[in-house]
Amino acid sequence: MLMKFILSVVCVVCTFSGAYAWDFKRYNEHGDMIFYNIIDENSCEVTSGGDDPEYHYFGSVTIPEYVISDYNESEPVMLQVVGIGAYAFFKQEFLNEIILPQSIFYIGDFAFAGTDLYGIELPHGLYSIGRKCFAGVRIRKSDDIVKPYLPYLIIPNTVGQIDEGAFSNADIDIVEFEKENTHLTEIPRQAFKNSSVRVLYIKSKIRRICEEAFSDCKELSGIHMNDGVQIIEDKAFYGHAKMKQLELPSTITDIGEDAFTTGFSLGIDVLYVNATRPPYCVAKESLGPTIVDRQGTYRYQITNTKLVVPFNSTNIYRTTYPWDRFPETSVSGRNTAGVSVPTVSRDDDAESIFSVDGSRRSVLQKGVNIIRHKDGTVRKVYRK
Secondary structure (H helix, E strand, C coil): CCHHHHHHHHHHCCCHHCCCCCEEEEEEECEEEEEEECCCCCCCEEEEECCCCCCCCCCECCCCEEEEHHHHHHCCCCEEEEEEEECCCCCCCCEEEEEEECCEEECCCCCCCCCCCCCCCCCCCEEEEEECCCCEEEEECCCCCCCCCCCCEEEEECCCCCCCCCCCHHHHEEEEECCCCCCCCCCCCCCCCCCCCCCEEEEECCCCEECCCCCCCCCCCEECCCCCCCCCCCCCCCCCCCCCCHHHHCCCEEECCCCCCCCCCCCCCEEEECCCCCCECCCCCHHEEEEEECCCEEEEEECCCCEEEEEEHHHHHHCCCCCHHHHHEEEEEEEECCCCCCCCCCHHHHHHHCCCCCCEEECCEEEEEEEECCCCEEEEEEEE
């Protein structure tokens, strides 16, 4: 029994002391000491420097694509840097920019959590984004938006895995999931929970938006989904405060409980649903909460939300639970052929109009227009 206890203690100590172990360290071209672990004879990852006195960073840090190793007193070899290991820059509070090489394939758990990071470009070639690796950081280059349609955070089309809470509590303005991504099929649980994301573009073939993925995102005002999204889980967008319109694609089949509610109501002026068959709702609260009035009667809160569905589907929505809880006068139809994003009229509350190359326009023109509204929201619109 005593031997088992001693072995257990040794294992715990080894695990703890090895959590920030590194194989070698090298200065980058700007004089920052970077710590590495060797993966194999050809590659390595950036890791934490632990208690090393040179493990501290200020301002911008550049990670090289290749580094010379003298690990284990062997002949130096050139290693490619393919990953940012777990906790590599954890709580480096004076780190505010990281420049990553295109060779980075993965970013580990908590890699940049607790930093003052405000600028990062995810490399094309990145596949895996670890758990809470950007939790609480600022991914916002400037408050001065010269080209407001350009997203601040682009999820490259090479990304195939994002772990829980990866960008939770982060200060992000615009998020875009690049198109032509065949690897990533879901946005995971709490991925952007309680972040400041304002506009979301899902251009890739995301099929599922998981539980609480964007919950408590108070600034979220624009969501643009391509066809492909099928399932929106419980509280995926719960607690929004500024979203006035929402358009669900024709592929949507399932909506979870409180998926879009504010906590008090649906909180949306106009809900566009392009699916010809009403999506299955796991509970009546999928479209708004049930409250108890002063008389103790349960009442379903839809508020003044207008429901717009395909022309030939209005009757089936009016007779399908819980969609039938929308007042009949609030349900209308439209031709959804070719609809991808809402159109904007000449008298829309646009503060600024831009072309796709960033040139300012005085009025909407044929083709793609970039609209910045008076409330700060930004969206792309197409005019025939």
